[in-house]
Amino acid sequence: MATTTDSAPSAETPAEETAGARAEARAGETARFPYRTIAMGVIGSVVLMLASLGAGGILVRDPVIGAGPLSWMRYGHGHALATTVLYVGFGLVVWAWVRLGRYALAGRIGTRPIVVAAFAWMAPLLIAPPLFTRDVFSYLGQGAQLLHGLDPYDYGPAALDVLPDVVQNVHPLWQTTPAPYGPLFLLVAENIVGVTGNNMIAGVILTRVVLLLGLAGMLWALPKLVRHLGGRLPVTMWLAVASPMTVIHLVGGPHNDLLMLAFLTVGVWAALERKHALAIALVTVGMLIKPTAAVALPFLVWVWANHLPREESLFRRFVKAVTPSLAIFAVVFTAGTWVSLGSFNLGWVAGLQAPQIIANWLNFPTGLGEIAHTLVNLVVDVPVSPFVTVARGLAWVALSAVMVWQWWLARNGGREAILRMGVTLLAVAVFSPPTLPWYLTWGFVILSAFPWRRVHLAVVVAVSMFLVLVYYPTGEQSLYDWWFIIGVIAASLYGAASLLKPDPLGLIGVWRRQPVTAASETDPGQAEGPPTSRATS
Template sequence: MTVTSRRLRLGEVLVVGLLGSALISWWAWTDAAPGHPADPAGMEIGPWLAGLLGLVLLLAAWLRSAVLRSHRLLSAAVWSVPLLPTRPVLSLDGWAYAAQGWLLRHGHNPYLVTQSQAGQLAARVDDHWSGTTAVYPPGSLWIQAAMTALARDHTYWAAVAMRIPAMLAMVLLAAAVIGLARALGADPQSALWLTVANPFVLLNIVGGMHNDGLELAVALCALWAGLALARASRPWLGLVVGGVLVGLAGTLKQPGVLAGIGLVALVHRQAVKDGGRDGWGPLGARILVGAVPAVAVFAAISSIGGLGLGWLNSTAGSPASVTSDSPIALLVQMIGWAGVPIAAMVPIATAVSLVLTAVAIVWCWFRWGPVPGRRGGAGPLGRPL
């Protein structure tokens, strides 16, 4: 493409994507129950059609921007602007975050007090979660409480304030993606296009303000920091720093701790490649060095305010109890339609999910991870790092 055609394409995708994002924002503003349409008819169908058109436009702009080799961050920033002031997009989770923050800010334990007790915010919480206690670790709860305090408990602004950590997540995510892409020999611009500038990422993190965003960003920063220090011939420090960040990611949302597996794999391979010892003993030592700071940080943050592991309470909400894209959650809902109580299936679904996750982790490690004596210093798919 010529310079002129690239500039025209950039202007096109920015404008089209901005329009699409604006339509989605209007949809969210006019929709009282995102994700739960109640037979839209008459004038109610307008915002839904506008939101659908907005999604098509945003996706089209993203696909059209694939040929551009720069301006990924600019695209993500421009497309995010209309989402910032609107209500939670395609989800009511933002209201639940605000409700949990309100409870903690007002001296209640969100692990013991249900979200239905969160003052005026309680009416905004999704019916699925209204009668449940918090399911997120304390790190998320303290951030939610801080945002609620910043909004001075205002119902609307308390929810919108949850986009502050979401935007921080986007910044950290961009930095980590660029750093990891360069370290692993990938194209940073392509990586940014697939992640930060991806409409689904923008709608989930910025629009939906889900705490997955900050968890993922911190987890990727753990991998980036660990690998960077390992390449600077300081693998043990990389494990410690990365472990601290892994523990922090876990206090934002529990799956963040799984980044510790990737951290150990990257650092171990780099250390062996640089002449360090291979074998199950050295690998076990590296696992221990990374795990200790991760557990310490997780425990320290969990102990603040005496919150502890309250998210394990039986009163906490379960993702398996609602319809989602998860195959297990969909299966639970389908069985529930047949008359089987969903509450009775949640423990089974949770156990099955954990077992499948463990099996997948073991399989991936032996398929791609460092196996002492066989693939200690090889990179992904057998390529050198």
Template structure:
């Protein structure tokens, strides 16, 4: 018996005492330090050798070499007044404007023709009888363009000017580049000199970071904007084939139609547009979603939205794919959202908005972009609503209906946005829960067509994702036709700016001939194989 209030003690020589001493000694022992693992140099050399072999094999394929030559000629032809900084125009080096424009036409034609011949199902093979891998092909075609000035658009100079505004302590959401007269404003299109930045907070922050690092050199700063675009293209090249594989689709087809596309080369790489990084984040979000990592997928969509706001449409397919990571079924499939899909969507929207707010507050830019949402509509582009409204404006002006002419453009644009919004809502309610990728592609396409402004790189929002839909020959033909048209338009526009109208008409003729040749080849492939080429993927 132990007296009340007394404490029990363990004798040192008892078994329990020995165990307690061993436990204390063990707890005082230091954990063994992890052994440093030497790099697997042999594995790295093997992978490097394999990559070099893939590049060499691709270069030995004529369509690939054709595209490399085209990229080189395009980069050389870009040294013309259409793309160079205004301060450098008129120098002795650039008296050959007409020659440079012709080189640009030849280069883009070679890229377009090589792209046609590399289409999945065509018979372009390496010397060892294999099909060239599209990733090394993309790297080979991109490399020459990295040395060229920003092409087919002056947006990179606007990015640099907006970054310089922040570098001078000014708010790009309140002031335009005209607030800093000099070389920075000189390179900006006069249309955008007094307009604030219409981009998201992450985009403006990256512009500021670029200028802060580069310093007081407008040309190098504009060229360096391509770094962010290349990160976007790299994300697309990494994510799109892997998403296709997860959805039961052909990764090669998705890569060919969406990433190796000539419009990606001309505008995402050549033009250095921030849309590239926006769509790169969207692709990353979709890849994380099909891997059932909804939290990180929603954050990726939030970053994409912080680049440009249309990326918010990807929140719905991210939520649906995280629950059911399979591809869209061919044919019509409609249905109302399920309760668990609504919960996942609410969770995704919440994380996306939280990420957007966090980026806005941490970068110090706030929500000034709300005041600039109408800025893209300042330009008269090939947007259907702008062309229709402009046509009515001319008609009413001819009929001396001044008030109607004044209201025509704005009214038509508002109606177009309302129709696009109604289409997106209907797609979200009736299609998104069953065919999330169809919703995203169709929704982005409706937004672009119904918006007040449309550029070739806007069509890449849905365009880079077309390969993630079930194969449809009609959809692919429309994508190929649009690609050919916008390649032709880019060259023709540059030719007119270089005062070479003959080259512009020649570009139209060459593009039409290349498209007709591809159509003839497609029909010949169908006759030879007796089935549509390429075959639809069943899943």
């Protein structure tokens, strides 16, 4: 078993399977299936689905509950009860996920149970109202604009005088703002609305089904990335597929990042397999869905350059790699834009400014600006906007420097370049405004294919829980409800500690357990899989 001796995400680990990985594969073939843990997550997911009818991103005019006998779930004490029950469901899903992670780290289960668990937990959410976000209503509104001849990069959904249910469910903040998404995704949204019309429930469900194609792409690419990047496939699948960030945010949300991540992961695999033209084309398509994928392209150029004959200088190899990369990018970008919009429309570049109207401390520089304003405001009454604007400006400068630095460190190509790409994607999510919780999946998914230390995985548990809970189930942010945030932090830390030690505070009972460094681990679900022999890595 790889435990505290695992290496952190690193490019140093050989691409070949380690002894620990082979032991896990054998364990996965012989261990019992963790039925009880998966069932716990399914119960939690069903509870999430049912409670979201009252506490999730509900419709303005809902044909399911409306003014019927269950409408009490949406008002007053009924809404508070539905919200409480929803958090209970979330807790069950996270509890099951952490248990599954302990089994994976102990080598007691293979990849298959983790993938089955993820699908089982996602299934009830496919028909639930949007959870912890209302972005899907914006997707449908912008798709409706394109369907009815309005440019989503010039107008907000409020300009649409048809499909009233689609328009009125878009959040007021986005009613008059241009679309920040790539043209190819708008084409996808247009076709979804073309099928579902004014039926918002059907529109949300079909959007989720289409975005599951992104999950399929990730599932295809991640095992191949693990072979190149030296990770452990069960842990990778646990991090990237079964995580609450994927199950609840990307699918339960849903969010178009899931579709972009498919093209990104497959593109990275293609680059590592020396299929460089395909890699550049795929990641460019990902950029046409969500522009963030463009961050990966300069790193793929280094991978290409380092696959060229070493007799030439690095500069000459870089020129030979970047020249066709730019040509492929130009062709795919132009063709994709033209096919999607019927013209070469770069309006989405200006649309990228729209999300920056979101200002809260989840975005690190915005938080620094707000702290500075609070301190100055103790002395003199001043507006907050100049402080936030200056902090964000300085953060852009710092982020640019970090991106260039990481790109230069990637100049030797290979696993190092992919590691630096993942770090840069995380930096972009944290330092460029706004920071929305699901943005962290950009880097997490890529980095999940590397080896991880157990303690770092515990940090990921805490961050994942926190990033789901900092928005209310309705999609409104909870970041300034300080007592609530204290509770969120406490729950997240407890979840992280639970990965390292079952029931760390003794809240359920004292579980017999051997030390982490021993050859086996005992845990509340021990009966779900017998102990197996494990090699260290």
